[in-house]
Amino acid sequence: MLRTMLATVAGLLLATDVNGQEAFEGATLVSPLNSSDSFLIDMNGATIKTWHGADRPASIAYLLPDGSMVRPCKVSGGEFQGGGVGGRIQKLDAADNLLWDFTFANYDYQQHHDIEPLPNGNVLLIAWERKTRQEAIAAGRQGISGEMWPTLIVEIEPDGATGGEVVWEWHLWDHLVQDADPTKDNYGVVADHPELLDINAGAVGGGSPVSGDWVHANAIDYNEDLDQIVFSSRSLNEIYVIDHSTTTAEAAGHTGGNSGMGGDILYRWGNPQIYDRGSAADQYFHVVHGVNWIDPGLPGAGHLLAFNNGDRAGTLNDYSTVAEIVTPRDENGHYTIVPGEAFGPAAPWWTYGDAGTFYAGATQCGAFRLPNGNTLISAAQSGYVFEVSEEGTTVWDYDHPANVPRAPRYWIPDLADHVELAACLAGPEEELTSGCEIFDYECDGDVDLADFKRFQRVLGWYTGP
Numbered sequence: 001m002l003r004t005m006l007a008t009v010a011g012l013l014l015a016t017d018v019n020g021q022e023a024f025e026g027a028t029l030v031s032p033l034n035s036s037d038s039f040l041i042d043m044n045g046a047t048i049k050t051w052h053g054a055d056r057p058a059s060i061a062y063l064l065p066d067g068s069m070v071r072p073c074k075v076s077g078g079e080f081q082g083g084g085v086g087g088r089i090q091k092l093d094a095a096d097n098l099l100w101d102f103t104f105a106n107y108d109y110q111q112h113h114d115i116e117p118l119p120n121g122n123v124l125l126i127a128w129e130r131k132t133r134q135e136a137i138a139a140g141r142q143g144i145s146g147e148m149w150p151t152l153i154v155e156i157e158p159d160g161a162t163g164g165e166v167v168w169e170w171h172l173w174d175h176l177v178q179d180a181d182p183t184k185d186n187y188g189v190v191a192d193h194p195e196l197l198d199i200n201a202g203a204v205g206g207g208s209p210v211s212g213d214w215v216h217a218n219a220i221d222y223n224e225d226l227d228q229i230v231f232s233s234r235s236l237n238e239i240y241v242i243d244h245s246t247t248t249a250e251a252a253g254h255t256g257g258n259s260g261m262g263g264d265i266l267y268r269w270g271n272p273q274i275y276d277r278g279s280a281a282d283q284y285f286h287v288v289h290g291v292n293w294i295d296p297g298l299p300g301a302g303h304l305l306a307f308n309n310g311d312r313a314g315t316l317n318d319y320s321t322v323a324e325i326v327t328p329r330d331e332n333g334h335y336t337i338v339p340g341e342a343f344g345p346a347a348p349w350w351t352y353g354d355a356g357t358f359y360a361g362a363t364q365c366g367a368f369r370l371p372n373g374n375t376l377i378s379a380a381q382s383g384y385v386f387e388v389s390e391e392g393t394t395v396w397d398y399d400h401p402a403n404v405p406r407a408p409r410y411w412i413p414d415l416a417d418h419v420e421l422a423a424c425l426a427g428p429e430e431e432l433t434s435g436c437e438i439f440d441y442e443c444d445g446d447v448d449l450a451d452f453k454r455f456q457r458v459l460g461w462y463t464g465p
Contacts, residue, residue: 023387023396024370026411031057034402038071045398051092058086059114060406067094072115075105080128082213084113102164113218126217127152140178141199147212148204170251170263191276195264201274202236221292232291237271239291239306267335272342287311290366290406299373311362320360322367323348352392366406378406
């Protein structure tokens with residue numbers, strides 16, 4: 001496990017700038033699984049602000065442009081049990097006042113793991129959806145002895161203090177294929193349908209108590225430019241991209257939306273044997289978490305980042321990596337795949353970690369790109385958050401005594417005081433106009449990272465991720 005020289009402050013291990021290289025300054029949002037609190041820390045590990053939630057988090061919290069914070073957490077008395085169980089979403093303002101307290105949990109479904117705040121003020125969430133053993137058999141699942149809980153993704157429009165309306169939904173159950181039972185409507189050649197998921201892939205349930213968890217989606221992210229959603233599957237060792245531009249009716253089918261494919265899988269990567277276009281030798285992910293798009297204006301913008309926990313078979317060959325993936329797309333923005341072959345690329349564009357570097361365990365982890373090209377990584381089980389350069393040098397770290405699923409960094413510690421600047425903070429490679437002056441401090445006609453660092457010092461920190 002990675003460790004550097006750390007100092008103890010107020011019961012926590014102090015964040016440090018190590019190796020004499022430059023970390024990207026900002027405020028990091030930490031939501032340890034053993035606490036109902038989420039808090040921002042500065043570059044020295046000191047707490048800037050604390051929000052007090054109702055219960056332990058299901059995954060990470062997110063800071064919003066108005067200084068409020070939104071977080072998923074565990075609901076009392078939920079019907080579903082499993083890793084990352086949640087069911088409740090809370091939004092608290094910058095002064096820690098509760099603004100929204102919404103429950104998405106009943107007998108038929110329950111939120112778990114991650115959420116994604118959208119630009120329109122709505123929230124995307126991942127949920128389990130209950131299917132009985134009889135329903136699973138009717139859909140072609142073989143050898144199942146209990147329930148099956150496929151992934152459900154919904155968009156919630158907040159309504160008042162506790163309400164919320166489902167304004168868009170996507171059911172994995174609508175996008176299945178199987179080659180075991182020709183009497184079923186979804187019968188087909190799995191390799192001919194990379195846009196569908198084989199209902200017989202992977203195991204169902206397990207653990208204690210026994211559940212119907214199948215895909216075990218653990219992270220969700222939204223790309224506004226593409227109007228697409230990506231999520232990662234721990235159990236199937238893949239990441240999936242779907243179209244959000246559809247109506248709910250189109251999302252249930254195979255046509256419509258910007259892609260013309262309805263709710264079918266637009267792109268997948270990490271384990272092509274799941275759709276019969278590869279073998280175990282082609283599997284890259286061995287437990288994957290935390291997938292997200294690199295934001296516009298940041299190095300690698302539009303690429304995907306994912307944390308490969310590296311929980312391989314056996315006990316002596318486990319190691320973790322962070323992978324940056326360049327998705328293959330044509331001139332129209334559609335994902336490309338060669339007939340009979342797996343989705344590219346053949347290998348990640350950039351990776352951090354290899355055998356002997358570090359192993360973060362098999363639970364929630366993740367990574368986020370920073371404007372200077374560094375990457376902020378969370379090794380969840382150990383509570384270790386660290387920043388590495390493109391070359392793989394650790395330049396900053398923070399150690400917490402409890403599990404920290406993921407910890408995003410923001411470049412303005414109190415956004416409520418800087419709302420008027422939000423439109424100007426688009427990223428280091430974009431022209432920062434939007435009603436404000438152009439911050440070209442070098443007067444070279446290019447707003448670049450050098451100007452951006454000056455902008456930080458003069459006016460405050462950039463808002464991200």
